[in-house]
Amino acid sequence: MQRYITETNRNKNVEDFQMRDDLIATLKNRFTTYGYRQVQTSTFENYDMYSDIIGTVNKDEMIKVIDTTGKVLVLRPDVTIPITRITAANQNSNDFNQRLFYVLDIFRQSSGLPNQKESTQAGVEFFGENTPEIDSEVIMLAIHTLKDLNFRNFKIEIGHAGFFKELIQQASLSEQELELLQTLIQSKNITEIELLLNDLPIEEELQTAIQTIPMLYGEPASVIQQAEKIIRSDKMQQVLHNLIDVYEVLKDYGVDDYVIFNLGLINNMNYYSGIIFQGFVDQVGQPVLMGGRYDNLGKQFNNAMPAIGFAFEVDFLQQAIQQQGLAEPVDQAVDIIIYYTKEKQKEALKAAYELRNQNYQVLTFSKASSSLKPLSSINIVNYEEEQNILFSNNKKHTFSETKEIISLIESTKED
Numbered sequence: 001m002q003r004y005i006t007e008t009n010r011n012k013n014v015e016d017f018q019m020r021d022d023l024i025a026t027l028k029n030r031f032t033t034y035g036y037r038q039v040q041t042s043t044f045e046n047y048d049m050y051s052d053i054i055g056t057v058n059k060d061e062m063i064k065v066i067d068t069t070g071k072v073l074v075l076r077p078d079v080t081i082p083i084t085r086i087t088a089a090n091q092n093s094n095d096f097n098q099r100l101f102y103v104l105d106i107f108r109q110s111s112g113l114p115n116q117k118e119s120t121q122a123g124v125e126f127f128g129e130n131t132p133e134i135d136s137e138v139i140m141l142a143i144h145t146l147k148d149l150n151f152r153n154f155k156i157e158i159g160h161a162g163f164f165k166e167l168i169q170q171a172s173l174s175e176q177e178l179e180l181l182q183t184l185i186q187s188k189n190i191t192e193i194e195l196l197l198n199d200l201p202i203e204e205e206l207q208t209a210i211q212t213i214p215m216l217y218g219e220p221a222s223v224i225q226q227a228e229k230i231i232r233s234d235k236m237q238q239v240l241h242n243l244i245d246v247y248e249v250l251k252d253y254g255v256d257d258y259v260i261f262n263l264g265l266i267n268n269m270n271y272y273s274g275i276i277f278q279g280f281v282d283q284v285g286q287p288v289l290m291g292g293r294y295d296n297l298g299k300q301f302n303n304a305m306p307a308i309g310f311a312f313e314v315d316f317l318q319q320a321i322q323q324q325g326l327a328e329p330v331d332q333a334v335d336i337i338i339y340y341t342k343e344k345q346k347e348a349l350k351a352a353y354e355l356r357n358q359n360y361q362v363l364t365f366s367k368a369s370s371s372l373k374p375l376s377s378i379n380i381v382n383y384e385e386e387q388n389i390l391f392s393n394n395k396k397h398t399f400s401e402t403k404e405i406i407s408l409i410e411s412t413k414e415d
C-alpha cells in the first residue's frame with residue numbers, strides 16, 4: 001500500500017511542472033498586458049458565506065473542514081465570490097474600474113468524479129462597468145491568450161444568462177422541473193425536452209420557443225435570425241441586441257472567426273446575469289475556460305457593482321497542450337558548468353558566485369569528489385593547476401579572470 005499519497009493526475013515529473021510553469025507565465029503575461037493586477041484569496045473560507053449566497057457553488061460539492069475551535073470552514077470552492085466580496089468591501093467609490101487576476105487552486109468534489117477535488121484556475125475579474133466594449137475586451141483577452149498558447153482550432157461559445165431565464169419565466173415551472181429542463185438543454189437532448197414539455201401545462205407557442213433553444217447554436221448571423229423568431233418580450237429583444245453589440249466589437253478586433261453563438265449555454269454558476277461564454281480546444285471534451293457577467297453578486301455584499309470575468313482551467317489547458325504537441329521542449333542545458341581541482345577550489349567557487357550574480361545558471365563539480373556525469377552545457381570551464389580553460393561552443397580559450405569568461409561567452413553568442 002502506498003501511504004500518504006492522494007490520487008492526482010497532474011505534474012508527474014519535473015518536466016510537467018516546468019511546462020505548467022511556462023504555461024502560467026504566458027497567461028500572467030497576457031493578463032498583465034490588458035491592465036490586470038494579480039491578487040490572492042484565502043484557502044479557507046467561512047462556510048456560511050458560501051452557503052448563504054444566491055447563485056453559489058453546489059453545497060454538496062464543497063469540501064468542508066472543521067478548525068480547532070469547531071468552526072465549519074470550506075476550502076475555496078470558487079474565486080469569483082471571494083474577490084467580489086473583497087472588492088465590494090474596499091471600493092467605496094464606484095467611479096473607477098478594477099481589473100484583477102489570479103492563479104489559484106479551487107476545491108470541488110462532484111459525485112461523478114470523487115477523486116477529482118482540486119484544480120487550478122487562472123482567471124480575471126473586471127469590476128465597474130457594463131458595456132459591450134468591456135464584454136468584448138474580456139472575451140478578446142481569452143482569445144488572445146488561447147492564440148498565445150498556439151492552439152490552432154479553438155472556439156468561444158457565447159450565450160446569455162437572460163435569454164433562457166426570460167423565456168422560462170413565462171412558463172412558471174417548479175424548481176425541480178426547471179433544473180431538469182436546464183440539464184436537458186445543456187445536453188441538447190431534444191427528444192426528452194419535448195416529452196417533458198408535453199407533460200406540462202404550457203401553451204404551444206411557448207413550448208415551441210423553448211424547444212428551439214438548443215438549436216440556437218452556430219454561426220452568429222444565422223443564430224440571430226432564428227432567435228428573432230422566438231422573441232416574446234422586450235427583455236429578450238434587449239438580450240439579443242446586447243449579444244449583437246458585443247459581436248460587432250469582436251469583429252473589429254478581427255476575431256469573429258473564433259466566435260460561435262450558443263443560446264442554450266448554461267454555465268455552472270448561477271450568479272451570471274448577462275453574457276456568458278465558454279472556450280473549447282481540440283481533444284478536450286470540457287470547456288478550458290468559462291465566464292460571464294455577474295452584475296448582481298456585489299449587491300449581496302452590500303455594494304452593487306457591474307462585473308464580468310472568466311477563468312481558465314489550467315489542468316485542461318496543460319492536458320491539451322501536451323496532447324496536441326504544442327509544448328516547447330523544456331531546455332535542460334545549463335549556461336555554464338565549472339570543473340575544478342582541489343587546489344583551485346577557492347578561485348572556482350568565487351567565479352561561480354560572480355557568474356550567478358550576473359544571472360548565469362552555473363553548476364560546479366569538484367574533480368576530487370564528484371563522480372556524477374553533469375548535464376550538458378555549451379560552456380565548460382576547467383580550473384586546473386596549470387591553467388584555466390573555457391570551452392565555449394567547442395572553441396578553446398584560456399583565461400585568468402572571471403570577467404574574461406563573461407566576455408568570451410557573450411562574444412561566442414554573437415557569432
Ligand SMILES: N[C@@H](Cc1c[nH]c[nH+]1)C(=O)O
Pocket residue numbers: 078079080123124125268269290291292308309310311
Ligand atoms: N468562477 C467561475 C468562472 C468565472 C470567473 N469570473 C466569472 N466567472 C467558475 O469557476 O466557473
